Amino acid sequence: MIAFPSFPDRLETPGGQIGRPVNRVDGRLKVTGAARYAAEHTAPDLAHGYIVSSAIAKGRITRIDTSAALALPGVLAVFTHENRPDLAWFDRKWKDEDSPKGSPFRPLYDATISHSFQPVALVVAESFELARYAARLVKVDYAAEPHQTDLAAVHRDAFAPSKDKGGFQPPPRPRGDADRALVEAEVTVDCHYSQPAEYHNPMEMHASTVLYNDDGTLTIHDKIQGASNSQTYVCNVFNLPKSAVRVCSPFVGGAFGSGLRPQHQLFMAVLAATQLKRSVRVELSRPQMFSFGHRPRSLQRVALGAHRDGRLRTLIHEAVQETSQFENYVEIVVNWSGQQYKADTTRLDYRLARLDVYTPLDQRAPGAATGVNAIEMAMDELAYALEMDPIALRLKNHTDIDPNTGRPFSSKELRACFAQGAERFGWSRRNPVPRSMRQGRDLVGWGVAAGVWDAMQGQAEARAVLGLDGSLMVASATADIGTGTYTVMSQIAADVLGLPLEQVRFRLGDSALPTAPIEGGSWTVSSVGSAVKAVCDKVRDRLARAALTLEGRPFGTATADDLLFTDGCIQSRIDPAQRLPLTEVMREAGLFAIEETARSLPYLLQRARHTLGTHSAIFAEVRVDADLGTVRVSRIVSAVAAGRIINPKTAGSQILGAAVWGIGMALEEEALTDHRLGRVMNHDLAEYHVPVNPDVGTIDVIFVDEEDRVVNPLGAKGVGEIGIVGVAAAIGNAIFHATGVRVRELPFTVDKILAAGGP
Amino acid sequence: MRSFSYSRADSVDQALLGIAANGHGPAGTAAAVRFIAGGTNLLDLMKADVLRPSALVDINPLPLARIEDGPDGGLRLGALVTNADTAYDDRVQARYPLVSRAILAGASPQLRNMASNGGNLLQRTRCYYFYDTATPCNKRTPGSGCAALTGVNRIHAILGASEHCIAVHPSDFCVALAALDAVVQVRGSDGERSIPFADVHRLPGDTPHIDTCLNADEIITAIDLPRQGFARHFTYLKARDRTSYAFALVSAAVGLEIEAGTVRTARVALGGVAHKPWRDPAAEALLVGKPPTAETFAAVADVLLQGARGYGHNDFKIELARRVVVRALRDAAEREPS
């Protein structure tokens, strides 16, 4: 069953579907409301759960009084740690595909409170409104204990984590004596950066609808970036066989990483459904969306020393991030700096500090969106210290060998990103002097930054069924969180088999389908796309074999290599007149359907010899009000090298959306924590600001040509994260260019700009 | 759910009866009976469990949705005219562009389509703690304390606050109304009264749960704009954390009457800085009889911000307010009639 990819499997010449800016195949369902999300499924016996959240950040529950809630007619049950059923005991059972090292949070497990907004009870009632009202009648008494939620207060106690999470690499060992080189370098910068905790806040709030079937099995509609992850979690925690639990998530209303791990509403809904033996839905409120994972707050230091000509003598990048008391959430923050720039000496350091918060969680470009901001702002500072163009400085330190590992990049068209981006942006017209460019009452600033992200791949399986009517159904248990998975997988399948796109259907978001990894890290096209290609290759082989052995030899002396799959037909390259529709080949060969499954594995050996990644150059123009210091981003050009682009439209949307998010990260996003209460206070979208339309000027996306023969058979790297990396840095650098003041603490709000002496 | 009675009133008298029938109850946050207009603030607060009325009287059918010529050459804005209809009304745009600009600087098109003029005046603060029932707040639960004083107070007051409350009134519309010396018409069981705008909203003092001087059984029927609309020299300037759909960090409504290079009348009201739109006659007096110059503008800002104090995160508002005042005055003075 395993299709070991080897080099001949590579997609050398796409057959026409790949690279086309196809509209989303699920677009119509979405805009007409026909696509149903987790909280939109229902059942005749559906009950509604509402979660009671902790008011304190740390301590113990001394008493829970549920009597007033239970006294209301229509309230079915109140679940707390006092009446919950027996649940799994070992930590192992509570882990999921994305768990870091530690002891996962167990909802309603005992009286301990480890973070504000922790779920402490679930009220289940006949209606949502009643459940919500009753939840307010649940009286919880606490014995509060002193808590700490401020990273700045504890960053000195930080520790160096080991390989505490899949995909995490601790920083490489130092090269040379970077600290000494810093003292000796001719030109230096040494700066501290801070980034706040940011919450994913997808438009769709987390929800789970658990349908309790007649036979006692569960069909669960969950908001998750991988249905199998939820299925395994539910089976482990509630000790259920896989056959009794099916998880569906065909549509996900945004997630950005917040759906990588099963969240507590899933636990709650399953708990209630299995206890009450009826269908239950639990949906989080917007404030409760601040009760779990988030991009961790970070404090960073970047120190750079350079020779007069701009070559880096030393590169020091240190970062401290928050994690919870119970898990070691880690992300790669500092390694990017060492990978992106070649310095004579390098020291990279990454630490964690424990706070009384929920465990952070991957959020679009986890780690890179933090660390690259710091190095890219520092590089800009160094460029000014050297009186050098910021692009020239980066090119001076460009490397095609990864200094962290000594291995070559499989491909790295970063220089082309700079060249094409600069051309489109008009960089050559930039006057480098701060405050030199004005328009009316605005100070105009132009800034640049580079971006980098991984090109990972995981194992994935896919199934394909080609019917006699020429319809192809391909399936894999992956997710489409708005990224365009349905569309690009359909394109890959159609491409391999030379079918019109309309004849292809791709299914995903169902734990009953062939296994796929959780959708995250920009590896879905690479992982699942390769499996789709592999399975379609197998179907094609079957068809080729059938065609070549048909009675009457309609393809003459042609061999399999001579056959072209195009327009629903097989055609000989030798004699184009030798051509038969796929369906006719099947009929004549007596094949009613062709069904294949395949699993794809990464090119492990080739990958191990290279560093793989996507790269980008981001150019930003800001307008800073010369009287008030308020900032607007009027223009962004993002030039991206990400291998082969399967669909420039959906890929372009990824980069566009990420640039918008980058604007929010630069100017607006911040969880404001009251450290005395240990609680995020701006927990709604009126006060937790993300960009609105007029915050966004024009955004230009360029995909730079890049050929990569190592990454996977498709040569495609994935574009989910790269678009956000470095955007905030480019904007920060543009603010400096406009105003002459450096703000090193995100977000760059007016208070900080004025405090720094601007505008 | 928490049940409440709901009735629709067809006349003002009926609305007042509806209130009276449910007993007056206490004023302020604890009021048990409330009028509902657009519901854009009231319903949110009910869902957040901040307000728990036992009865709602729907006033939308009342004949208060008209904009009419008012007494003395002014304009009368019905309490139930939506914020959007007010902002786009030809008369308002021509004669009171300050009002139009202020409304359009607030909320979003959807909200402005629902929000009523009366409801806008009586909207509650956006203080984080007021909205979060797990935290102390004197405005929500008198006597529980003010968590914002030493907590997250980036959006809080720098003027007129008390040790019991540092919340600000969030409206943009009201800042323009304060600058224009609007008059609010109300009717209660004891009859009608006209309230000068400056007296409508209160400072928090030690009763921060009471925002305004209106009694629970009083209904706003209209807002009267006086004749002088400052249609030539005006500005509404709003500094905020994003370009739209964000409350003011600091805003300023300015109206100037300038004759032959000399300021004859001046109005400056600040929003986002206090429990009510902030004006200071002494500051405005500095402008009168003088040419509009940068020095005078700076002096106006100094007087307006006399006694301003920050609580940590909001310290920057003092400097920002100074800049907003100077810029708004300059813009108003330089404005070319369109």
Ligand SMILES: Cc1cc2nc3c(=O)[nH]c(=O)nc-3n(C[C@H](O)[C@H](O)[C@H](O)COP(=O)(O)OP(=O)(O)OC[C@H]3O[C@@H](n4cnc5c(N)ncnc54)[C@H](O)[C@@H]3O)c2cc1C
């Ligand atoms: C996300 C968001 C952003 C916003 N941004 C802004 C902004 O930037 N700037 C801004 O100014 N506003 C903003 N608003 C607030 C908005 O303007 C108010 O919610 C709206 O004006 C309230 O009007 P309403 O008719 O919906 O009032 P309702 O919610 O119906 O009522 C509010 C209060 O007024 C009382 N009331 C209503 N009408 C009368 C009457 N005629 N007589 C006596 N009492 C009455 C009600 O009893 C209630 O207590 C925002 C609101 C939201 C939700």
